[in-house]
Amino acid sequence: MQGIRFRGLSIPECQKVLPAAKPGGEPLPEGLLWLLLTGKVPSKEQVDALSKELRTRAVVPAYVYKAIDALPITAHPMTQFTTGVMALQVDSEFQKAYEKGIHKSKYWEPTFEDSLSLIAQVPVVAAYIYRRIFKDGKVRPVNDTLDYGANFSRMLGFDDPIVHELMRLYVTIHSDHEGGNVSAHTGHLVASALSDPYLSFAAALNGLAGPLHGLANQEVLLWIKSVVDEVGENVTTKQLKDYVWKTLKSGKVVPGFGHGVLRKTDPRYTCQREFALKHMPDDPLFQLVSKLYEVVPPVLTELGKVKNPWPNVDAHSGVLLNHFGLTEARYFTVLFGVSRSIGIGSQLIWDRALGLPLERPKSVTMESLENFCKKAASS
Numbered sequence: 001m002q003g004i005r006f007r008g009l010s011i012p013e014c015q016k017v018l019p020a021a022k023p024g025g026e027p028l029p030e031g032l033l034w035l036l037l038t039g040k041v042p043s044k045e046q047v048d049a050l051s052k053e054l055r056t057r058a059v060v061p062a063y064v065y066k067a068i069d070a071l072p073i074t075a076h077p078m079t080q081f082t083t084g085v086m087a088l089q090v091d092s093e094f095q096k097a098y099e100k101g102i103h104k105s106k107y108w109e110p111t112f113e114d115s116l117s118l119i120a121q122v123p124v125v126a127a128y129i130y131r132r133i134f135k136d137g138k139v140r141p142v143n144d145t146l147d148y149g150a151n152f153s154r155m156l157g158f159d160d161p162i163v164h165e166l167m168r169l170y171v172t173i174h175s176d177h178e179g180g181n182v183s184a185h186t187g188h189l190v191a192s193a194l195s196d197p198y199l200s201f202a203a204a205l206n207g208l209a210g211p212l213h214g215l216a217n218q219e220v221l222l223w224i225k226s227v228v229d230e231v232g233e234n235v236t237t238k239q240l241k242d243y244v245w246k247t248l249k250s251g252k253v254v255p256g257f258g259h260g261v262l263r264k265t266d267p268r269y270t271c272q273r274e275f276a277l278k279h280m281p282d283d284p285l286f287q288l289v290s291k292l293y294e295v296v297p298p299v300l301t302e303l304g305k306v307k308n309p310w311p312n313v314d315a316h317s318g319v320l321l322n323h324f325g326l327t328e329a330r331y332f333t334v335l336f337g338v339s340r341s342i343g344i345g346s347q348l349i350w351d352r353a354l355g356l357p358l359e360r361p362k363s364v365t366m367e368s369l370e371n372f373c374k375k376a377a378s379s
């Protein structure tokens with residue numbers, strides 16, 4: 001797999017053709033949502049209308065906050081996020097329609113309603129979790145003049161226009177990556193039982209919360225900070241190489257490198273690098289990330305058995321957020337989750353529109369597995 005395409009468009013193409021908040025700016029995530037749903041590049045007016053629609057749906061009932069508040073503040077932000085999404089499920093239109101006996105040809109309609117509401121509501125829930133754990137627990141209301149990314153940044157507490165741009169880019173590029181990654185596949189699998197989008201997305205988030213998937217973005221920043229703690233910011237190439245080997249020899253992975261299907265540098269890494277070069281070229285942790293790009297791939301190649309030694313999306317996102325003041329690494333996967341609601345929400349609408357069946361992989365006996373291994377060993 002050579003790269004990532006959204007409805008045939010590469011990330012640089014999306015950056016070029018999707019409407020932005022200002023000329024030459026980062027794409028608006030609403031534009032990507034439109035593209036994923038329709039296969040067409042929207043006009044700025046269409047994107048503005050979608051932003052407005054999402055703002056009107058960004059309403060979170062009080063019991064959702066109560067459900068989150070029932071958890072200790074120390075609960076991982078992803079646990080709090082999944083709990084919030086489960087509480088949102090109470091209002092599922094799909095569930096109501098199913099209970100009333102909806103015809104299967106119409107399943108996609110309440111799925112569309114739920115998915116759009118879910119996409120609109122998750123930034124509010126996510127912002128509440130951030131403010132609850134790390135700030136004063138208060139979230140500013142949705143602003144009627146702002147787009148999805150800017151509103152989310154503002155609710156988190158960030159007013160810097162560069163952070164708004166970063167959030168637009170972040171949410172756009174993390175939204176989707178085919179159907180095979182753990183979160184999207186989990187969403188499909190659970191939704192194939194006709195579980196509604198809230199149930200399916202909550203399940204997907206539990207997959208995203210694993211360190212080999214979305215939690216890697218948290219791990220990357222913590223690992224980079226561990227390098228600085230041990231050898232300082234002005235680390236030499238030799239010191240960095242030694243630290244990478246030390247990590248590998250202790251039975252751990254270097255987080256942010258390698259990928260299940262990509263076989264070259266993740267284009268989501270590249271566009272974040274470009275953002276960093278434009279807005280924070282002198283940041284010491286960004287410089288460390290750049291140095292890792294030179295050091296880690298040859299070490300992983302020397303180690304052998306690595307199909308892709310190149311950095312992925314998670315290798316870069318943490319230092320960008322950290323630079324602009326979003327320093328709490330434990331929260332990062334929640335940001336990934338907000339973004340993924342766009343990809344998974346769109347995929348679920350299409351699943352129901354296409355009438356995809358229940359997923360039920362075949363199981364095999366121990367005997368057939370043993371025979372398979374014997375055959376493979378003798379060939």
Ligand code: MLT
Pocket residue numbers: 174176177180181182183213260261313
């Ligand atoms: C993702 O965006 O989900 C990651 O690239 C992981 C994957 O595709 O397997």
